[in-house]
Amino acid sequence: MPYLLQEVKDAGGFDEILAMLHTAFEEPYNPLHRWFMPVYTTTEAAIEATKQRIIKHWSHDENLYWFKVTDTETGKIVGAAEWAIRERINHPGEVQKPIEAQWHPEGSDEMIFAGKLVTSLKSFMKERMTQPHVELEQLVVAKEHRLKGVATLLMNWGKQKADELGIDSCVESVPTAVPAYEKMGYGNVDSLRPDVAIQDPSEKYQEYAKEELRVFLMWRPAGHDYDGLKDKAHWKSV
Numbered sequence: 001m002p003y004l005l006q007e008v009k010d011a012g013g014f015d016e017i018l019a020m021l022h023t024a025f026e027e028p029y030n031p032l033h034r035w036f037m038p039v040y041t042t043t044e045a046a047i048e049a050t051k052q053r054i055i056k057h058w059s060h061d062e063n064l065y066w067f068k069v070t071d072t073e074t075g076k077i078v079g080a081a082e083w084a085i086r087e088r089i090n091h092p093g094e095v096q097k098p099i100e101a102q103w104h105p106e107g108s109d110e111m112i113f114a115g116k117l118v119t120s121l122k123s124f125m126k127e128r129m130t131q132p133h134v135e136l137e138q139l140v141v142a143k144e145h146r147l148k149g150v151a152t153l154l155m156n157w158g159k160q161k162a163d164e165l166g167i168d169s170c171v172e173s174v175p176t177a178v179p180a181y182e183k184m185g186y187g188n189v190d191s192l193r194p195d196v197a198i199q200d201p202s203e204k205y206q207e208y209a210k211e212e213l214r215v216f217l218m219w220r221p222a223g224h225d226y227d228g229l230k231d232k233a234h235w236k237s238v
Contacts, residue, residue: 002073005153008066008080011055017068017080018051024140028176031211035114038104053103058082064137067157069150078145081154082137087165092130096123109205113196120194121215125172128190128217128235134162136171155184162222169220178216185225186218189233 008014022043025033039046058064063086069079099122101114129135136158141150162169173181178188194213198205221231 002071003078003150003153004070004072005157006068006070008068011059013066013068014051014055016077017066018047018054020077020142021080021140022047024142027143030174031213032174035101035117038110040105049103067154069153071145079141079150079154081139081158083158083161084135084137085161085165086129086135087132087167089130089132094126096126109202109208112198113205113208116196116198117194117213120192120196121172124192124215125170125217128233129170131234132165132167134158134165134167134169136169151180152184159185159220162220167222171218173216173218175212175214175216178218181218186220187226187228187231188216189219189236190217191215192217
């Protein structure tokens with residue numbers, strides 16, 4: 001089946017991507033999905049709200065690159081990925097400021113939980129990736145097109161860009177995706193169970209905190225695939 005990789009150049013390209021993203025992240029279930037793309041009224045409203053946030057973020061950051069993979073026989077988008085090129089690390093070692101999850105209802109348990117979760121995830125990467133690198137922010141492939149090379153097309157762009165620039169590449173992965181990233185040359189070198197603790201949490205908040213929210217830092221050194229016998233992450237060498 002012929003696939004075509006293209007960079008997303010205009011906001012209109014996100015319409016089909018976001019609908020596909022929402023469906024694909026549900027199977028297999030990604031426990032982080034609902035904290036980044038919550039549904040409070042309708043699925044359509046959630047997709048539109050998330051799309052607007054993504055477009056705003058992408059249009060204001062020249063270091064972000066979105067790519068899509070199209071099935072040339074049907075014309076449908078079957079995969080997408082967001083890559084960030086971080087050639088300059090400003091203020092390495094700086095503590096991550098708390099993030100407010102304003103895409104959740106003001107003052108809700110969900111807003112507080114999502115804010116703690118995202119802050120913990122960002123802090124985890126910020127503390128470790130203190131050198132220039134290329135980072136995969138997200139990747140999704142439609143269920144019926146998995147294991148057919150779509151993810152490889154999307155991953156190869158980032159790997160090749162990192163090698164071209166002579167820098168590392170990485171991705172923060174949920175447990176179910178770790179084997180796939182390992183096959184693509186990334187090593188499972190670190191992990192995090194997000195810190196979402198607060199004082200006097202409600203029963204609902206406590207239930208949220210019981211979810212499986214671990215992430216793994218998948219890392220590929222500059223110029224070659226990860227070799228567990230030879231490669232050691234730089235933050236572990238200090």
